[in-house]
Amino acid sequence: MDGQENEQRNTGDADTPATGRGRRWALRRRGGDVSPGRGRGLTRRVGVALAVVAIALAGVVIGTFAGGRVQTDIGPFRAELTLAPALTGGTTVDIPPLGALHLDSHDGPTHLTVGLGALDQRRTEALIGDPASISRASQSAVTDVRTGVMRLGLRTAGATLLVTLLLAALVFRDTRRTAWAGGLALAVTAGSLGLAASTLRPQAIEEPRYEGLLVNAPAIVGDARKIANDYTKYAEQLQRLVGNVSQLYTTVSALPVYEPAPGTTRILHVSDMHLNPSGWQLIRTVVEQFGIDVVIDTGDLTDWGSEPEASYVGSIGLLKKPYVYIRGNHDSGKTAAAVAQQPNAIVLNNSTTTVAGLTIAGIGDPRFTPDKETSPAGSGLTKQVADQVIGAGDQLAATVRNSPTPVNIALVHDPASAGPLSGTCPLVLAGHAHARQVSKLPQVPGQMPTQLMVEGSTGGAGLRGLEGEKPTPLSMTVLYLDKDKLLQAYDDITIGGTGQSQVNLERHVVRDPKAGAEVPVTPTPTR
Template sequence: MDGQENEQRGVEGEERPATARRRGLALGRRGAGRTGRRRGLRAVGMTLAVLVVTLAGVVIGVLAGARVSTDIGPFQADLTLAPATTGSTTVDIPPLGALLLDSHDGPTHLTVELGALDQGRTEALLDDPASISRASQTAVEDVREGVMRLGLRTVASAVLVTLLLAALVFRDTRRTAWAGTLALLVTAGSLGTAAATMRPQAIEEPRYEGLLVNAPAIVGDARRIANDYTRYAEQLQRLVGNVSQLYTTVSSLPVYEPAADTTRVLHVSDMHLNPAGWQLIRTVVEQFGIDVVIDTGDITDWGSEPEASYVGSIGLLKKPYVYIRGNHDSGRTAAAVARQPNAIVLSNSTTTVAGLTIAGIGDPRFTPDKSTSPAGSGLTKQVADQLIDTGEQLAATVRSSPRPVNIAMVHDPASAGPLSGTCPLVLAGHTHHRQVSKLPQQPGQMPTQLMVQGSTGGAGLRGLEGEKPTPLSMSVLYFDEDKLLQAYDDITVGGTGQAQVNLERHVVEDPKAGPSVPVTPTPTR
């Protein structure tokens, strides 16, 4: 019995170490499995961390550094990139609004903010009409160069910020290098996608925000207007030459010979930002020996700060320039005009220039988003009363003037009525249609003539909408030694597609007889 028990114990003793070894091997395998899983999870977590840090670095880098300033034609522009869910472009034109373009695909949004006009480059455009066409061509190159610099700056900024952020988070060279490489791939890939899917035709189908919502109704089809204006710029030099020929012809006419002491006044109005108008004004000022230029308003379209640079050409005329504000001109516009060395801005006030005493008052409205309508049509009673009140204010100023007023200036002819009998001549604009009439007068009052000018800027871009573009209009007024109107020349330059300049000379036989009649129409080709 005892022998059998000892033998059994020996067998059990031999089995115990084997079982223990098997159990140890099983436990080792389970531990190795858990370690492998932990390592896998740790690798996945680290990969995700690198991805998160990379994306954060790219976003911060793009927002912080993806900005360049560049010149686009006469504009100073800021170009910025930002992450976005869909690719698009916004062209900001403060304070008018923005154009939204579906320009490309990819997670990038481009913003082009047009700033102030560079006065030197703007004056160069105005002085040389052919440079307008060249500027439209170089603007594309300007944009392309600016976008290329913006792309390089964006990649550099995104990679640099990602490297710095990864170095702070991981404190590991290899992981920092992976994050930087990944940032380079993400940024370059996004910009490459945008470049590969660029749609240049998107500029023809913009969406508008702000005041520019009115742009489609105002300017019509952009491509047609651009084509029309290109043709107009090509015709401009020939038109200016025709104006010079007109002066040569008219000077020899026996109908009216200006005396040596004649004062010549050029009446312009409603320029509406048309650069072609300045070239014609300068030519007429030089060829006709103009002493004073009178502008009855609407020199701009929206009265915005970028437009203020347009009035810089006033100083180039080297002649006194008397101006009143129109309903498209803001107080900022009037201030810009007043800064010109030869300009005089009248606001219910008088001035004496070249022996002429002139009174003027600006339009009481500021309505840049409204189209022009003929005086008296479509006016509410409130607006009509406002315009008449403006005329009454100026009439009181004229009556209280220590010197007799020779010319009164209002923008809208609807303000002219109360001026009847206060002065011999009232000049106006606003309607874009030239008209001469005699104001109703009371018995014993002096006769007052109202001369409404057309648009010296051809109504700006509005003038290109119809089949018959609005012509450019201005008039030369001749005053004798007593500062009474003796004659005037109406100059009309055909609109786009109409290479024609006409001049009609009118002689005022008797200032008390009312409106004159045309005597010698002199057309040119």
């Protein structure tokens, strides 16, 4: 018996129940190929490959979100470029709080976001101080974006490689598999960026899709180059035109028709600056040459009332004169707050102030144009809007009547608000229409007559005023009030547009201080 068992062990009998190795060996000898180990090995290799791919893709996604962003300068803006995985590709230009532009710039699987942040004060001041720099900035912006995108691509590739290697090392704890995952992640990232670069469509900038408040401002892209070129020519000419104001003042002040008395209060009425930096230079010249006591602004300093635009009001402090302001329909609460921070500024909102011996009442426009709940798109002066505008006049009229000191001047932005103020004060100043108009409000029996003076645009309607063949003229008015704070005369100052190298001043005598009666308008001196 012992001999038989030893013989079976030595011959490796397949029927021996003591071990499975004998059965497998016998099957191989007979030509069978049932190899469970080989099947399990193939499955294991496929699983490892899929794990490498999964780790690589996870590293690409995580690395792109974590490291796919760079800070760069684009013109006067501090911008952030961000890359994210996407199926449709394209580029989004965020201009907070105005909205965004969406460009079909390239195909997927990457989406570029350009976020324009705060304005750099030094570069912005240089841009405003040198009109030619606007053109240079528009040309360098493309280079700025290209440089930023290249930095973004390299940073993204580096981030995805690093994240993938860390993930693979933690999961596999194997150098070869970690290297395979890193190489695959780098290949996917490079391929995605290469696809975006190969499908780049520069002409997409000409057909943007607007979102947010920018729906109302297509000129920010469409006509930006034309406006910048026109502004450069216009600003260069304004440098010469503003100098003529002092010469004009010398001539006009010698006219015998009207000579301001020693106790005369001089007011400069400006309105609707609309971000035109050239308007500030003109205002400073007039303030100095005409001996202005108070500057009154009836609104629309900005176009969209955004936080970056608020920096535009910094020139108010340079005037060194009281600056009384009411908000226009293009100005926001942030605009009014920025004005209020100026040391010489007074913001009125259904309130009164006393400055230079004058009691002035004012109220801001009830609308905010970028907010379509208060200013419906394409609504014009509908009943809803008319009720808002006239209601503002009613509120201010009540404030004027309740003022403990008689009000000399009332301020509204839209002339449509002036009606309820008839008989409450002798003079109402307004803007909004971008065209001068002087008239008397319908007189209320038994009450004083009220004069309405609507100013043109001191900023020439802003950049939109350059879209036509000739820019909208810059205009402002110097008011002369006697010791009783009644209007005696006013000078309409107009700076001509491109091709009109002239400064016009029209002197109007409203009341002869000696005769106490109104007199005809004087001739128009022009230089």
